[in-house]
Amino acid sequence: xxxxxxxxxNTALVFEYTINHISxxxxxxxxxxxxxxxxxxxxxxxxxxxxxxxxxxxIVFCIPSISLFGFFMTVPGLGLGRRTAVLVLVIYAMMPxxxxxxxxxxxxxxxxxxxxxxxxxxxxxxxxxxxxxxxWPAVFAGxxxxxxxITGIAxxxxxxxxxxxxxxxxxxxxxxxxxxxIAGAVVVSLIALLLDYIMxxxxxxxxxxxxxxxxxxxxxx
Amino acid sequence: MIRLDHITKTFPDAVxxxxxxxxxxxxxxxxxILVGPSGCGKTTIxxxxxxxxxxxxxxxxxxxxxxxxxxxxALRRTIGYVIQQIGLLPHRTIEQNVALVPELLKWxxxxxxxxTMDLLAMVGLEPGEVGHKYPHxxxxxxxxxxxxxxxxxxxxxxxxxxxxxGAVDPIVRVRLQDEFLRLQQTVKKTIxxxxxxxxxxxxxxxxxxxxxxxxxxxxxxxxxxxxxxxxDFVLSLLGDDRGVKILDLTRSESLMxxxxxxxxxxxxxxxxVQTVQPVKIALEMMMKNNADQIGVWRGDEIVGRxxxxxxxxxxxxxxx
Numbered sequence: 001x002x003x004x005x006x007x008x009x010n011t012a013l014v015f016e017y018t019i020n021h022i023s024x025x026x027x028x029x030x031x032x033x034x035x036x037x038x039x040x041x042x043x044x045x046x047x048x049x050x051x052x053x054x055x056x057x058x059i060v061f062c063i064p065s066i067s068l069f070g071f072f073m074t075v076p077g078l079g080l081g082r083r084t085a086v087l088v089l090v091i092y093a094m095m096p097x098x099x100x101x102x103x104x105x106x107x108x109x110x111x112x113x114x115x116x117x118x119x120x121x122x123x124x125x126x127x128x129x130x131x132x133x134x135x136w137p138a139v140f141a142g143x144x145x146x147x148x149x150i151t152g153i154a155x156x157x158x159x160x161x162x163x164x165x166x167x168x169x170x171x172x173x174x175x176x177x178x179x180x181x182i183a184g185a186v187v188v189s190l191i192a193l194l195l196d197y198i199m200x201x202x203x204x205x206x207x208x209x210x211x212x213x214x215x216x217x218x219x220x221x
Numbered sequence: 222m223i224r225l226d227h228i229t230k231t232f233p234d235a236v237x238x239x240x241x242x243x244x245x246x247x248x249x250x251x252x253x254i255l256v257g258p259s260g261c262g263k264t265t266i267x268x269x270x271x272x273x274x275x276x277x278x279x280x281x282x283x284x285x286x287x288x289x290x291x292x293x294x295a296l297r298r299t300i301g302y303v304i305q306q307i308g309l310l311p312h313r314t315i316e317q318n319v320a321l322v323p324e325l326l327k328w329x330x331x332x333x334x335x336x337t338m339d340l341l342a343m344v345g346l347e348p349g350e351v352g353h354k355y356p357h358x359x360x361x362x363x364x365x366x367x368x369x370x371x372x373x374x375x376x377x378x379x380x381x382x383x384x385x386x387g388a389v390d391p392i393v394r395v396r397l398q399d400e401f402l403r404l405q406q407t408v409k410k411t412i413x414x415x416x417x418x419x420x421x422x423x424x425x426x427x428x429x430x431x432x433x434x435x436x437x438x439x440x441x442x443x444x445x446x447x448x449x450x451x452x453d454f455v456l457s458l459l460g461d462d463r464g465v466k467i468l469d470l471t472r473s474e475s476l477m478x479x480x481x482x483x484x485x486x487x488x489x490x491x492x493x494v495q496t497v498q499p500v501k502i503a504l505e506m507m508m509k510n511n512a513d514q515i516g517v518w519r520g521d522e523i524v525g526r527x528x529x530x531x532x533x534x535x536x537x538x539x540x541x
Contacts, residue, residue, distance in 0.1 A: 109306075109308070109311075111304065111306035111307070111308040112308045112309070112310060112311070113308075114273070114304065114306075114308060115302065115304060115306075115307070115308025115309075115310075116308070116310075117273060117297070118271060118273060118297055118302035118304070118308075118381075119297060119298065119302055119321055119322050119325070119371070119372075120293075120294045120295065120296070120297035120298035120322065120325055121294070121321075121325065122294050125325070129310075130310060133312045134310075134311065134312055207312075208311075208312035208313070208355070209355060210310075210311045210312045210313065210314070210355030210356060210357065211311055211312050
């Protein structure tokens with residue numbers, strides 16, 4: 001097995017694929033966060049609606065990614081390329097993101113919300129000063145799952161013309177070249193780990209130290 | 222200050238009203254205690270005062286104004302609210318928690334900080350030490366104090382307290398009660414206080430409202446209720462030691478026989494009570510010194526004597 005050798009022999013190609021891969025994942029992530037976190041916040045106020053949206057997300061999530069890529073490719077105006085890839089991956093990100101926002105908001109201690117109301121906070125103040133900050137740990141767990149997920153599924157976009165690390169894996173399979181497959185898989189994994197690490201750092205920055213004890217940080221003081 | 226007029230509330234799917242035609246009023250600067258077994262509607266009544274629940278019928282008046290005509294959020298910012306679960310915001314420091322209502326009212330920063338520090342000290346916490354901590358780093362008793370400080374933050378004239386000392390152990394509870402009564406001497410808030418503990422009610426209350434299954438059973442001062450319970454329900458709520466409780470609320474001067482000379486047969490200097498001390502203390506002294514009577518003093522001057530028989534006759538008369 002000599003996958004490092006494969007990477008060293010094809011640096012320019014691997015580098016190009018890696019950059020494409022990362023840019024696709026980051027684009028998808030930006031759209032998904034803006035779209036699905038907003039959607040999650042909107043539907044979380046309505047129990048039935050949030051149930052329906054999470055249900056829909058779960059169904060979409062069950063469709064094999066390759067067929068979803070294939071289907072949207074045939075839609076006029078989308079076709080081969082980045083636009084379709086981004087669209088499909090954003091759809092995939094719906095379930096973990098909306099779900100984590102809704103669950104995060106729902107898991108907020110009712111007594112805290114009640115105290116907030118009792119002190120004269122308006123519904124939006126309760127949402128942004130109590131529920132959202134308290135939901136952060138759950139939301140970030142969802143975001144990190146999504147990042148890893150999107151990085152993996154993005155390899156499938158190679159079938160609709162994305163020149164990313166999926167191509168190494170795909171071509172490795174057709175050529176029976178194990179080093180090529182492993183090279184692609186290892187780089188994809190490293191990207192996932194890196195993005196997850198970055199998200200972890202951001203989570204630490206954003207989440208209040210007062211909530212850290214819940215995720216196993218231990219009660220200090 | 223607070224007036225409830227025939228308020229009624231039935232929750233959806235409930236067989237009987239949670240609150241049924243309840244009327245009473247709370248005078249300015251008084252502590253009014255709503256007491257009764259769980260499910261008697263006391264919390265619901267409290268929550269209708271600051272509009273966390275809306276009554277189906279009847280009116281709630283605060284300072285002569287019908288709360289129905291006031292903006293709920295604005296109303297709640299003028300009413301302190303303390304609950305058993307405390308409900309501190311876990312992601313905010315103690316200082317930020319106390320500063321919550323002043324922030325909502327858009328006080329200037331310096332004033333908020335000053336007020337927060339004063340309040341933490343007022344409820345017996347060290348502002349420099351706990352101010353920057355998060356709620357999970359505090360003990361139950363400390364959190365409960367923060368809850369009280371937070372409710373007092375914007376200096377509201379009215380406080381609503383729902384079993385505020387219910388979640389702490391009995392020793393801490395007694396201390397918090399004592400401290401709160403001392404605090405009330407200076408802040409003089411109009412307070413509505415919910416509890417299921419009749420002893421807490423008798424100790425804390427100027428005025429008691431006894432409830433059973435959403436209906437008002439009896440109102441009155443603790444002593445009035447102890448001496449003249451309205452029915453068997455109140456009697457059982459008060460417990461078997463009603464006589465002793467009465468002695469705890471009766472001042473020694475009210476039972477003593479006036480005298481200005483030290484009568485014969487009184488035990489030495491250790492065996493004396495002050496006029497304002499409860500008869501329970503006099504009783505304790507007598508038992509300790511194996512005496513039948515005791516001198517009642519006002520400062521350094523003897524003003525009367527109190528005998529075992531006086532006490533027995535009194536208890537027999539008021540609770541018999």
